[in-house]
Amino acid sequence: MSLKKVSKEQPKSFEFNSNSLDAAKKIVSKYPEGKQQSAVMALLYIAQRQNDNWIPLVAMKYIGKFLEMPYIKVYEVATFYTMYNLTPVGKxxxxxxxxxxxxxxxxxxxxxxxxxxxxxxxxxxxxxxxxxxxxxxxxxxxxxxxxxxxxxxxxxxxxxxxxxxxxxxxxxxxxxxxxxYRGRLNAEPENNRKTLMDIKNA
Ligand code: FES
CATH class of the missing domain: 3.40.30.10 (Glutaredoxin)
Structure with a gap:
Protein backbone atom coordinates (compact mmCIF):
# COMPACT_ATOMS: atom_id res chain seq x y z
CA MET A 1 0.00 0.00 0.00
CA SER A 2 1.29 3.43 -0.84
CA LEU A 3 2.14 6.16 1.65
CA LYS A 4 0.08 9.34 1.48
CA LYS A 5 2.07 12.06 -0.20
CA VAL A 6 1.24 15.74 0.24
CA SER A 7 1.89 17.97 -2.76
CA LYS A 8 4.93 20.25 -2.47
CA GLU A 9 3.14 22.83 -4.57
CA GLN A 10 0.24 24.29 -2.63
CA PRO A 11 -2.25 27.06 -3.47
CA LYS A 12 -2.22 30.05 -1.11
CA SER A 13 -5.96 30.15 -0.42
CA PHE A 14 -9.13 28.09 -0.51
CA GLU A 15 -12.75 28.67 0.30
CA PHE A 16 -15.96 26.89 -0.64
CA ASN A 17 -17.74 28.24 -3.70
CA SER A 18 -21.48 28.81 -3.31
CA ASN A 19 -22.46 25.26 -4.39
CA SER A 20 -19.96 23.68 -2.03
CA LEU A 21 -20.99 26.02 0.76
CA ASP A 22 -24.65 25.06 0.37
CA ALA A 23 -23.75 21.36 0.34
CA ALA A 24 -21.50 21.75 3.40
CA LYS A 25 -24.11 23.65 5.41
CA LYS A 26 -26.75 21.06 4.55
CA ILE A 27 -24.53 18.22 5.77
CA VAL A 28 -23.48 20.02 8.95
CA SER A 29 -27.15 20.73 9.78
CA LYS A 30 -27.82 16.98 9.96
CA TYR A 31 -25.64 16.61 13.06
CA PRO A 32 -26.81 17.41 16.59
CA GLU A 33 -25.50 20.57 18.23
CA GLY A 34 -21.89 20.08 19.29
CA LYS A 35 -21.31 17.12 16.97
CA GLN A 36 -20.66 19.09 13.75
CA GLN A 37 -17.06 17.90 13.59
CA SER A 38 -18.42 14.52 12.52
CA ALA A 39 -19.07 16.12 9.12
CA VAL A 40 -15.32 16.38 8.46
CA MET A 41 -15.16 13.49 5.99
CA ALA A 42 -18.05 14.80 3.92
CA LEU A 43 -16.57 18.29 3.85
CA LEU A 44 -13.20 16.98 2.74
CA TYR A 45 -14.96 15.19 -0.09
CA ILE A 46 -16.76 18.41 -1.09
CA ALA A 47 -13.45 20.31 -1.06
CA GLN A 48 -11.84 17.62 -3.22
CA ARG A 49 -14.66 17.75 -5.76
CA GLN A 50 -14.38 21.52 -5.97
CA ASN A 51 -10.60 21.53 -6.32
CA ASP A 52 -10.06 19.27 -9.38
CA ASN A 53 -10.16 16.11 -7.30
CA TRP A 54 -7.42 16.88 -4.76
CA ILE A 55 -7.27 18.55 -1.33
CA PRO A 56 -4.65 21.23 -0.61
CA LEU A 57 -3.51 22.01 2.93
CA VAL A 58 -5.32 25.37 2.87
CA ALA A 59 -8.58 23.50 2.31
CA MET A 60 -7.92 21.39 5.43
CA LYS A 61 -7.28 24.58 7.41
CA TYR A 62 -10.46 26.11 5.99
CA ILE A 63 -12.48 23.03 7.00
CA GLY A 64 -10.91 23.09 10.47
CA LYS A 65 -12.16 26.65 10.95
CA PHE A 66 -15.51 25.83 9.36
CA LEU A 67 -16.09 23.00 11.87
CA GLU A 68 -14.28 24.67 14.77
CA MET A 69 -11.83 21.81 15.09
CA PRO A 70 -8.01 21.76 15.13
CA TYR A 71 -6.36 21.68 11.70
CA ILE A 72 -4.25 18.68 12.76
CA LYS A 73 -7.41 16.60 13.27
CA VAL A 74 -8.60 17.40 9.75
CA TYR A 75 -5.10 16.59 8.47
CA GLU A 76 -5.15 13.23 10.28
CA VAL A 77 -8.41 12.24 8.60
CA ALA A 78 -7.31 13.46 5.17
CA THR A 79 -4.01 11.60 5.33
CA PHE A 80 -5.54 8.35 6.64
CA TYR A 81 -8.06 7.52 3.91
CA THR A 82 -7.03 6.66 0.36
CA MET A 83 -10.07 8.32 -1.18
CA TYR A 84 -8.64 11.76 -0.39
CA ASN A 85 -6.03 12.91 -2.90
CA LEU A 86 -3.39 15.19 -1.45
CA THR A 87 -1.57 15.79 -4.71
CA PRO A 88 -3.00 16.91 -8.07
CA VAL A 89 -4.42 14.00 -10.06
CA GLY A 90 -5.08 13.67 -13.76
CA LYS A 91 -8.39 14.42 -15.47
CA TYR A 181 -14.70 -7.41 -19.02
CA ARG A 182 -15.68 -11.08 -18.97
CA GLY A 183 -19.21 -10.30 -20.03
CA ARG A 184 -20.84 -10.72 -16.64
CA LEU A 185 -23.93 -8.71 -15.77
CA ASN A 186 -23.13 -6.95 -12.48
CA ALA A 187 -21.74 -9.70 -10.22
CA GLU A 188 -23.65 -12.68 -11.63
CA PRO A 189 -22.00 -16.14 -11.64
CA GLU A 190 -20.18 -17.08 -14.82
CA ASN A 191 -21.72 -19.55 -17.31
CA ASN A 192 -25.21 -18.89 -16.00
CA ARG A 193 -24.49 -21.03 -12.92
CA LYS A 194 -27.40 -20.89 -10.47
CA THR A 195 -26.16 -22.87 -7.45
CA LEU A 196 -22.92 -24.24 -6.02
CA MET A 197 -24.19 -27.74 -6.93
CA ASP A 198 -24.45 -26.79 -10.60
CA ILE A 199 -21.26 -28.66 -11.53
CA LYS A 200 -21.77 -28.77 -15.30
CA ASN A 201 -21.64 -24.97 -15.57
CA ALA A 202 -18.82 -24.51 -13.05
S1 FES B 1 -10.37 -6.49 -2.88
FE1 FES B 1 -10.42 -5.37 -4.73
S2 FES B 1 -12.43 -4.63 -4.77
FE2 FES B 1 -12.33 -5.66 -2.89
Missing amino acids: HFVQVCTTTPCMIRGAYKLVEACKKKISEKENELSKDKNCSWMEVECLGACVNAPMMQINDDYYEDLDKEKTLKILDEILSGKTPKPGS
Missing part, protein backbone atom coordinates in the same frame (compact mmCIF):
# COMPACT_ATOMS: atom_id res chain seq x y z
CA HIS A 92 -8.47 10.62 -15.83
CA PHE A 93 -7.77 9.32 -12.36
CA VAL A 94 -7.09 5.57 -12.21
CA GLN A 95 -7.32 3.72 -8.88
CA VAL A 96 -6.16 0.11 -8.87
CA CYS A 97 -7.36 -2.05 -6.00
CA THR A 98 -4.52 -4.19 -4.65
CA THR A 99 -6.22 -5.58 -1.54
CA THR A 100 -6.03 -9.38 -1.09
CA PRO A 101 -8.92 -10.65 -3.35
CA CYS A 102 -7.77 -8.43 -6.22
CA MET A 103 -4.10 -9.10 -5.46
CA ILE A 104 -4.45 -12.90 -5.70
CA ARG A 105 -6.42 -12.47 -8.96
CA GLY A 106 -3.63 -10.48 -10.61
CA ALA A 107 -4.00 -6.83 -9.51
CA TYR A 108 -0.27 -6.23 -9.91
CA LYS A 109 -0.62 -6.98 -13.64
CA LEU A 110 -2.96 -3.97 -13.73
CA VAL A 111 -0.34 -1.96 -11.87
CA GLU A 112 2.22 -2.99 -14.53
CA ALA A 113 -0.17 -1.75 -17.22
CA CYS A 114 -0.55 1.61 -15.43
CA LYS A 115 3.22 1.96 -15.12
CA LYS A 116 3.60 1.27 -18.82
CA LYS A 117 0.83 3.53 -20.09
CA ILE A 118 0.58 6.33 -17.51
CA SER A 119 3.72 6.82 -15.43
CA GLU A 120 6.37 4.68 -13.79
CA LYS A 121 5.47 6.03 -10.34
CA GLU A 122 2.02 6.27 -8.81
CA ASN A 123 0.63 9.72 -8.00
CA GLU A 124 2.62 11.13 -10.90
CA LEU A 125 0.95 12.76 -13.90
CA SER A 126 1.35 11.21 -17.34
CA LYS A 127 3.44 13.08 -19.93
CA ASP A 128 0.37 14.85 -21.30
CA LYS A 129 -0.68 15.70 -17.67
CA ASN A 130 -4.09 14.16 -18.27
CA CYS A 131 -3.84 10.93 -16.34
CA SER A 132 -2.50 9.57 -13.06
CA TRP A 133 -2.85 6.31 -11.16
CA MET A 134 -2.51 4.97 -7.65
CA GLU A 135 -2.97 1.78 -5.65
CA VAL A 136 -5.93 1.78 -3.27
CA GLU A 137 -7.55 -0.49 -0.71
CA CYS A 138 -10.71 -2.52 -1.43
CA LEU A 139 -13.24 -0.70 -3.60
CA GLY A 140 -16.03 -3.13 -2.75
CA ALA A 141 -16.13 -5.01 -6.07
CA CYS A 142 -14.06 -8.00 -4.89
CA VAL A 143 -16.37 -10.54 -6.53
CA ASN A 144 -15.31 -9.16 -9.92
CA ALA A 145 -11.59 -8.94 -9.04
CA PRO A 146 -9.23 -7.68 -10.22
CA MET A 147 -10.63 -4.27 -10.88
CA MET A 148 -9.84 -0.58 -11.14
CA GLN A 149 -11.81 2.63 -10.86
CA ILE A 150 -11.41 5.43 -13.42
CA ASN A 151 -13.04 8.62 -12.17
CA ASP A 152 -16.52 7.41 -11.14
CA ASP A 153 -16.61 4.19 -13.17
CA TYR A 154 -15.60 0.64 -12.25
CA TYR A 155 -13.76 -1.66 -14.71
CA GLU A 156 -13.88 -5.25 -13.53
CA ASP A 157 -12.72 -8.80 -14.33
CA LEU A 158 -9.53 -7.41 -15.84
CA ASP A 159 -6.17 -8.74 -16.90
CA LYS A 160 -3.09 -6.94 -18.20
CA GLU A 161 -4.12 -6.92 -21.86
CA LYS A 162 -7.62 -5.65 -21.13
CA THR A 163 -6.21 -2.96 -18.84
CA LEU A 164 -3.72 -1.82 -21.49
CA LYS A 165 -6.55 -1.56 -24.01
CA ILE A 166 -8.76 0.43 -21.62
CA LEU A 167 -5.90 2.81 -20.81
CA ASP A 168 -5.11 3.27 -24.52
CA GLU A 169 -8.72 4.28 -25.10
CA ILE A 170 -8.73 6.66 -22.13
CA LEU A 171 -5.47 8.26 -23.24
CA SER A 172 -6.78 8.76 -26.75
CA GLY A 173 -9.84 10.61 -25.45
CA LYS A 174 -12.35 7.76 -25.75
CA THR A 175 -14.62 6.49 -22.99
CA PRO A 176 -14.34 2.71 -22.63
CA LYS A 177 -17.40 0.87 -21.41
CA PRO A 178 -17.37 0.30 -17.65
CA GLY A 179 -18.37 -2.98 -15.97
CA SER A 180 -17.22 -6.58 -16.30
